[in-house]
Amino acid sequence: MSFSSSARSDPCCLEAAASAEAPLCDRSLWGLDPQAIFLNHGSFGATPKKVLQAQSVWQERLEAQPVQFMGEELPRALRAAAAELAQFVGAEPENLVFVENATGGINTVLRSLSFRPGDQIACTNHGYGAVRQALRYVCERWGAVLAEAQIPFPIAGPEQVLAAFAAILTPQTRLAVVDHLTSPTALIYPLAELVGLCRQRGIPVLVDGAHAPGVLPLELESLGADWYTGNAHKWLFAPKGCAFLWAAPHRQAQTHPLAISHGYGQGFTAEFDWVGTRDPSAWLAISAALAFIRELGVERLRQHNHTLLLQARQLLLEKLEGIPPAPEKMLGFMATLPLPPFWQQWIPELPLAERARRLHDYLWQMHRIEVPIIPFAGQLWVRISAQVYNHLAEYEQLALALQRLPK
Template identity: 40%
Template sequence: MSAGDPQPPEPIPGARLLFSLDPAVAHLNHGSFGSVPIGVQRAQQRLRDETEANPMRFFTQGLVDRIVHTRRHLATFLGADPDGTALIGNATTGAAIVLQSLRLRPGDEIVCTDHGYGAVRLAVERECRRTGAVLRVLPVPLRATDDEIVEIVRTGLRPGRTRLLIVDQITSPTARLLPVREITTAARVHEVPVLIDAAHAPGMLPVDIDAIGADFWVGNLHKWAYAPRGTAVLAVTPAWRQRIEPLVVSWEQESGFPLRVEWQATLDYTAWLAAPVGLYTLRTLGVDRVRAHNAALAAYGQRVVGEALGLQPADLPDPGGPAVAMRLVPLPAGLATTLADATALRLRVAEKLATEVAINAWGGRGWLRLSGQVYNRADEYDRLARRLPALLTELA
């Protein structure tokens, strides 16, 4: 072990007790669905109790004002204009709203990279089938530098034809931080609108949406900002706000954006209203402290699991920034090379090793993705490192 090898951080005292996770399982995949702290769960339950005590009063007396107040709180945390930010269910919903608001026509094209989230790509493909537009995917090498990524995207745009560029702030299948601000600047030169899929950014990274300058930005708060699931935001620049249409029209349609997107009749709004308690929890633990802890723990996990699989440090992909709390470990050749095989292997690891991880197929290879969170401990990654090689050998 060299002096530069990632080491586990000191645990944050009491942090593990904030969650109701099954202690018999190592939960090393916070990035997929997050985990809601107990205090946030209770806050949401109190809101549910309030709803059921008098549904008429809850929905008709002050709910819109409460949504607006919550939105302002969350938007401020993210560096966004509250009047241009809508609360939504998740980042994929936000992408669908943007896509159907573009009013694409035959011959238009949407450009994304091959690191994009699968459900967003499915939404793009559906919109293309409906409108006659086309999707073009730009291959980006996993180890490309920021400058190389910007150049790949810049040269991949077709002014006058490209109607939207979609790029991830942190990629889901490859856990890579992309230079979204520089990409947005390059796209703006060609007058190409940009949608940033920042599903993993809120809470994990310091975010200043206005400074990024993208036309559209979507991000989940139920992953790394401790909000209840179903809490996300769609931020839109002024030029586009009046063109944004909800997927379902309801009673605030004439109010314009963002209320026309937020108000969905009898939607369960308790997740949104409880979300500030998640930010309170994050701030109580110390935002910078949590971010540093999680990133260091993910880096440690990548190292020990990689070593157990016989990999050298050069074999382990860099996430593109020190603050990323997810890391990749390449799996042996021939394993998990398809979505179905990746899913099967993930379930096998969960069953045999009592460990939840993410496994993705990307670029013809299987990849293990590890997350770090305040409820994790170094020994959970050590235990996975000891037991995973034998399981993979058995499957191979």
């Protein structure tokens, strides 16, 4: 096993293995279409069959005696599941609750807070679209102002994130919403430093960690953030609808679920553990998801995925004659790469987002490759994901498909 030089000096960087030409794991452990090349684990994850089986065992237990299950078994089972997940993300169990997804986690916090006209909420231009919409809604509702740090892309290093973010913070800033790992550009932000910047100024921080669990080692209790939401259904292999919200103890009294229910006023976990009748099986299956990832070996998986990502990125940059838009140390299991000039000029009469959609559909329909095409900063980019079932030849297929325009 060898380590990338950039990884050694920075504890936030992932380590690379010597090679990742073969998949780490047999793809038949997932239900993925065997005819397709799936290079987009990032959007919605992909859940192993074994984890889905564990989820359906929970559903069967529920349906065998719904009243007993919901009333007696679920409260204990849910807290046990939360404790297991908390341990994985470096959190105290009583500070972590389940939510359905990161969108819900972000909305929970934003809609628990109140603002005054003229207050500022700080975010960055690499934020996820739905989160930016939620921020717009909250700003419109309270008369607050959204201040968006313009982080460059291509980017030279994390210091550019810090400089751009520091530049927009003012005495009116009441909340900072920052990503851990960005969606359109797949960048690892220097989160500890961003949190530090905000804390120095007394600004509460909400972290959008949708992509981080499973990719990056997390120590939520010592991070210093006020809230952190993350998905387990992306890179932790949990079923869809399994995500969490962590809140610092001093923020819990002001943080309420989107649906107020029986637990109102009875404490953070009581409020979130019952938000009305729902299927809790995705949350309860977290134990099976964590067992799956542990069986593979968390470090082994990280090294495989990061190495494969770097090899795939290099291959695509060479074949498409592109320049790396970000340093390796800012990457995890995804990378966003520029498309060649001929794709940028393809059907120029159409809006960029429409051209992105058409290229995505072309790759899927003609080449059976699933990969997101991202319109960002006035250009088209392709975002690749690397997961244990992927191997290098799949990215070669993508490079081949992207080397020429459709006939």
